[in-house]
Amino acid sequence: MTTATAHQPTSDKPKAVPGRSVIFKIKRCDGPGKPFRWESFKVPTEPGSNVISCLKWIAANPTTTDGKQTTPVVWDSGCLEEVCGACTMVINGRVRQSCSCLIDDYAPREGDTVTLEPMSKFPVIRDLWVDRERMFNALERVKGWVPIDGTYNLGAGPQESPEHQQMRYALSECMTCGCCLEACPQFLKEEDPKNWDTAFIGAQAISQARYFNEHETGARLKGDRMDVLTGPGGVSDCGNAQNCVKVCPKHIPLTESIGAVGRSATVHAIKKFFLGH
Amino acid sequence: MSEQRVIVVGGGLAGLAASVRIAEAGLPVDLFSMVPVKRSHSVCAQGGINACNEVARQQGYSEYEHFDETIYGGDFLADQGPVLEMANWAPKIIDLLDRMGVPFNRTHEGFRDLRLFGGSLFKRTHFAGATTGQQLLYALDEQTRRYTAEGKVTQYTFWEFLYPIVENERCVGIVAQDMRTMQIRAFRGAAVVMATGGNGLIFGKSTNSVICTGGAASRCYQAGAKYGNPEMIQVHPTAIPGADKCRLMSESARGEGGRVWVPKNVGDTRRPTDIPENERYYILEERYPKYKNLVPRDIATREIFDVCVNEGMGIDGSNQVYLDLTHRDPDYLTEKLGGILDIYEKFVGENPRFTPMRIFPAVHYSMGGLWTTYTPGDYNPDSPLPAHKSGNPIPIDSNPGHGLTIGAPNNMMTSITGLYAFGEVNFAYHGATRLGANALLSCIFDGLCNGQSVVNYVRNEAPTVDTINQSVYDNAVKSEQDKHDAILATSREPSEASPEYNPYQIGIEMGDIMNAQSTVVKTGAGLTKCLDKLAELRERYKKVRLADGAMWTNQSLSYTRSVGDMLILAEAIAKAGLLREESRGSHYRTDFPDRDDDKFWKTSVATYNTSTQLSDIEFVEVKKGLVQSRPRTYGKTDDAKDTAKTPEPATAS
Ligand SMILES: Cc1cc2nc3c(=O)[nH]c(=O)nc-3n(C[C@H](O)[C@H](O)[C@H](O)COP(=O)(O)OP(=O)(O)OC[C@H]3O[C@@H](n4cnc5c(N)ncnc54)[C@H](O)[C@@H]3O)c2cc1C
Ligand code: SF4
Ligand code: SF4
Ligand code: FES
Numbered sequence: 001m002t003t004a005t006a007h008q009p010t011s012d013k014p015k016a017v018p019g020r021s022v023i024f025k026i027k028r029c030d031g032p033g034k035p036f037r038w039e040s041f042k043v044p045t046e047p048g049s050n051v052i053s054c055l056k057w058i059a060a061n062p063t064t065t066d067g068k069q070t071t072p073v074v075w076d077s078g079c080l081e082e083v084c085g086a087c088t089m090v091i092n093g094r095v096r097q098s099c100s101c102l103i104d105d106y107a108p109r110e111g112d113t114v115t116l117e118p119m120s121k122f123p124v125i126r127d128l129w130v131d132r133e134r135m136f137n138a139l140e141r142v143k144g145w146v147p148i149d150g151t152y153n154l155g156a157g158p159q160e161s162p163e164h165q166q167m168r169y170a171l172s173e174c175m176t177c178g179c180c181l182e183a184c185p186q187f188l189k190e191e192d193p194k195n196w197d198t199a200f201i202g203a204q205a206i207s208q209a210r211y212f213n214e215h216e217t218g219a220r221l222k223g224d225r226m227d228v229l230t231g232p233g234g235v236s237d238c239g240n241a242q243n244c245v246k247v248c249p250k251h252i253p254l255t256e257s258i259g260a261v262g263r264s265a266t267v268h269a270i271k272k273f274f275l276g277h
Numbered sequence: 278m279s280e281q282r283v284i285v286v287g288g289g290l291a292g293l294a295a296s297v298r299i300a301e302a303g304l305p306v307d308l309f310s311m312v313p314v315k316r317s318h319s320v321c322a323q324g325g326i327n328a329c330n331e332v333a334r335q336q337g338y339s340e341y342e343h344f345d346e347t348i349y350g351g352d353f354l355a356d357q358g359p360v361l362e363m364a365n366w367a368p369k370i371i372d373l374l375d376r377m378g379v380p381f382n383r384t385h386e387g388f389r390d391l392r393l394f395g396g397s398l399f400k401r402t403h404f405a406g407a408t409t410g411q412q413l414l415y416a417l418d419e420q421t422r423r424y425t426a427e428g429k430v431t432q433y434t435f436w437e438f439l440y441p442i443v444e445n446e447r448c449v450g451i452v453a454q455d456m457r458t459m460q461i462r463a464f465r466g467a468a469v470v471m472a473t474g475g476n477g478l479i480f481g482k483s484t485n486s487v488i489c490t491g492g493a494a495s496r497c498y499q500a501g502a503k504y505g506n507p508e509m510i511q512v513h514p515t516a517i518p519g520a521d522k523c524r525l526m527s528e529s530a531r532g533e534g535g536r537v538w539v540p541k542n543v544g545d546t547r548r549p550t551d552i553p554e555n556e557r558y559y560i561l562e563e564r565y566p567k568y569k570n571l572v573p574r575d576i577a578t579r580e581i582f583d584v585c586v587n588e589g590m591g592i593d594g595s596n597q598v599y600l601d602l603t604h605r606d607p608d609y610l611t612e613k614l615g616g617i618l619d620i621y622e623k624f625v626g627e628n629p630r631f632t633p634m635r636i637f638p639a640v641h642y643s644m645g646g647l648w649t650t651y652t653p654g655d656y657n658p659d660s661p662l663p664a665h666k667s668g669n670p671i672p673i674d675s676n677p678g679h680g681l682t683i684g685a686p687n688n689m690m691t692s693i694t695g696l697y698a699f700g701e702v703n704f705a706y707h708g709a710t711r712l713g714a715n716a717l718l719s720c721i722f723d724g725l726c727n728g729q730s731v732v733n734y735v736r737n738e739a740p741t742v743d744t745i746n747q748s749v750y751d752n753a754v755k756s757e758q759d760k761h762d763a764i765l766a767t768s769r770e771p772s773e774a775s776p777e778y779n780p781y782q783i784g785i786e787m788g789d790i791m792n793a794q795s796t797v798v799k800t801g802a803g804l805t806k807c808l809d810k811l812a813e814l815r816e817r818y819k820k821v822r823l824a825d826g827a828m829w830t831n832q833s834l835s836y837t838r839s840v841g842d843m844l845i846l847a848e849a850i851a852k853a854g855l856l857r858e859e860s861r862g863s864h865y866r867t868d869f870p871d872r873d874d875d876k877f878w879k880t881s882v883a884t885y886n887t888s889t890q891l892s893d894i895e896f897v898e899v900k901k902g903l904v905q906s907r908p909r910t911y912g913k914t915d916d917a918k919d920t921a922k923t924p925e926p927a928t929a930s
Contacts, residue, residue, distance in 0.1 A: 048624070059824075060776075072832070079316075080522045081624075083321060083620075151297060155376075156389075162382070169405060
């Protein structure tokens with residue numbers, strides 16, 4: 001919840017110099033299997049500039065600081081308001097969305113440098129664009145849906161208390177950005193889809209499984225979800241480092257989800273043991 | 278016999294609802310999208326989705342009134358049957374989304390909560406925090422994933438639609454390109470559903486996502502599909518001006534009590550919170566005492582524009598006004614509007630719970646789109662009825678089939694047989710202005726209701742595409758490959774670094790002229806100037822130079838191609854605006870300030886002329902028949918202008 005002091009401007013922030021130029025140092029790669037290289041660009045800023053507006057400027061003026069003509073940088077983006085998750089990259093060493101990354105905060109003085117790298121846990125397609133198919137695959141593995149009887153007109157869904165709705169809503173905002181996976185020491189890059197079923201699935205899918213388990217109809221598939229999350233690469237692979245929750249831009253209570261799924265996993269294992277399947 | 282396949286292009290709300298419905302009916306679906314469907318532009322929608330509900334009903338509201346509001350809001354430009362059908366389906370669509378698990382906000386008792394939205398005096402907008410579009414899109418994405426897992430839907434993610442394939446006047450497939458490998462290939466489909474969304478990027482900075490170029494719609498238009506009401510572009514009154522885009526501040530901010538004002542004293546440099554009530558001019562409350570801050574968007578936009586541009590009363594002389602929520606409890610605001618307030622805080626660096634926001638209008642939505650047809654339903658009064666009054670008996674119940682004949686194969690089919698348009702790319706529902714929270718509804722309605730029409734077309738009328746000669750598909754691929762190679766080849770030409778032929782520069786200039794001349798306030802002279810500039814840009818585009826010659830993941834190429842397509846659509850938008858010599862809804866001409874029903878109660882229908890490479894515009898009678906036309910005033914006080922000059926002290930409410 002916001003408190004009355006939350007609006008006080010932080011005074012230790014250096015004041016951004018208007019009309020300055022900043023240096024973008026970008027880690028580039030022409031495609032899978034191709035080598036990485038670094039290129040730098042000097043970019044003029046305007047009030048409100050963010051990483052995307054600077055990448056757009058580079059696209060229109062693709063000349064490096066050495067005066068070399070190069071190609072526009074390739075990156076992924078969509079909404080430009082931090083709600084689609086597409087534009088995630090590593091900026092000055094920290095994973096985050098580039099659209100909400102304001103240059104005034106990151107490079108307030110003339111000549112300051114902003115470093116852009118692609119996420120390291122996913123295969124690079126080109127430059128800053130990575131392939132996060134594995135995250136969508138994980139959602140399929142945990143049966144991330146509510147098994148309704150079809151789109152016929154069958155009346156309203158289950159009633160729900162506002163408290164429960166608020167809890168589910170907090171989980172529902174996950175935008176599949178991958179920050180939590182990039183920061184997780186247990187989640188490792190895995191290019192071969194064959195290994196996705198056994199490598200650690202990560203906080204995003206665990207939390208989503210909880211989201212669906214918390215819906216009255218969604219819970220009908222809880223057993224199937226728990227089968228996956230108690231199997232190889234499931235919730236027990238989490239080392240509880242809590243990096244994930246620190247970087248999640250949507251403030252999703254990931255450690256809480258991991259805890260909840262962990263407890264369900266224990267119950268699930270006991271049930272399975274006694275029911276013998 | 279195995280069933281024929283259906284192609285759906287676009288995985289926003291409209292495309293996903295269509296995919297789910299069609300797959301459920303048993304036809305295999307090939308779903309194409311330039312982004313993982315979960316990242317489609319629909320994710321941006323914030324405020325909510327409209328539907329009649331039990332609480333409003335017991336206060337005198339009805340599906341019929343929702344219909345009447347939508348027609349009135351759209352200034353009577355929409356054909357009325359489809360709108361009636363949509364309003365009648367709305368409560369059932371909410372129920373379905375509820376069953377899918379959408380976390381709609383709840384009342385204490387556990388029912389779905391409701392909020393006020395523009396154009397209505399009843400609470401009829403359902404919402405999930407301030408990220409309703411995200412939640413609805415995710416719910417449909419989840420159902421689509423389920424069908425994908427079952428093998429009923431095949432997803433082609435990061436594939437760009439390039440052109441429809443038309444044989445014997447029927448659409449029988451598409452050409453598409455893999456945005457990573459750059460492979461171009463043809464896909465057979467017995468029917469093709471376009472659900473590719475809006476075209477905000479034509480106007481440069483808008484509230485839209487970066488893929489909303491209108492390129493796909495333009496390609497269908499160039500292939501012969503007609504385009505309806507191109508000039509009807511909605512400018513949203515409240516956006517946060519930004520360096521890369523204008524971020525929306527949802528109408529729900531006004532629905533939850535947000536008040537729009539400027540200091541009465543021009544040049545007042547005090548902080549907004551230090552300016553006392555009686556020195557603030559509450560623009561909309563004083564000019565529209567009945568609807569106050571909840572007048573429809575075009576009206577709010579023009580009044581804000583008027584106060585800033587004509588009266589010079591913008592904050593610090595800039596083109597900005599305050600949108601103020603600071604009188605509400607911060608915790609309440611976080612619960613109801615957290616998502617959008619966070620956006621403001623993140624991008625502006627001020628907390629709107631304690632400091633009024635600074636906003637200005639920005640291009641937001643296209644009411645115009647691919648022109649579509651339909652079969653009317655069974656409700657046809659002898660003569661149109663007068664305006665509906667809340668609480669009065671309704672002339673027709675809300676059962677399906679009154680506005681549209683459900684499942685008729687031509688529902689929302691474009692002028693090319695077998696090619697459909699669903700969602701924002703369709704022109705059918707919102708007339709000359711869309712009411713807030715009606716777009717999500719029209720997208721899902723298209724998918725669910727008219728998805729059935731696609732199924733019936735494929736089962737009963739479509740040609741068997743498997744037997745069509747392969748050369749038809751090969752030729753279509755070749756034609757796209759040639760266009761592609763020609764653009765690619767320019768990267769190898771000696772580089773004149775002249776910005777004149779830089780695709781990004783051409784895009785910027787197109788955005789600037791379209792925004793200046795073809796949005797809030799239009800004039801004949803301005804639109805003529807706009808058309809001249811577009812002609813110049815088309816000439817320059819012929820010599821466009823690509824900066825990237827890569828054969829792998831070449832985003833510049835995709836963008837450059839779409840700039841050409843945007844220029845073509847831009848011409849239709851500006852030309853229809855020039856020829857519509859009246860003011861209606863979002864289309865406001867200072868040289869023709871009144872609505873002219875005699876001449877222009879008509880749809881503007883654009884056809885692409887392949888020899889002139891320009892649009893031919895005809896005006897086609899709107900099908901009337903259900904409710905009578907009436908002036909769209911929203912109870913504006915006649916002396917609003919005088920009030921503006923000598924404002925009365927605002928009453929704090
Ligand atoms: C900021 C914002 C807030 C909004 N808030 C609301 C609201 O509160 N309530 C409301 O009712 N409406 C709202 N709207 C409007 C509403 O969000 C849109 O009209 C609606 O989401 C459009 O959905 P769609 O399915 O038609 O298309 P989109 O969601 O735009 O999806 C288009 C799809 O087409 C694909 N596509 C496009 N071109 C191609 C191509 N060439 N090849 C392959 N695929 C392609 C894309 O990948 C994408 O999957 C809002 C709009 C904005 C911009
Ligand atoms: S808590 Fe678990 S999931 Fe989160 S970062 Fe640590 S190991 Fe990874
Ligand atoms: S849980 Fe948070 S960090 Fe992880 S994918 Fe979702 S939104 Fe991103
Ligand atoms: S572009 Fe959508 S999160 Fe940044």
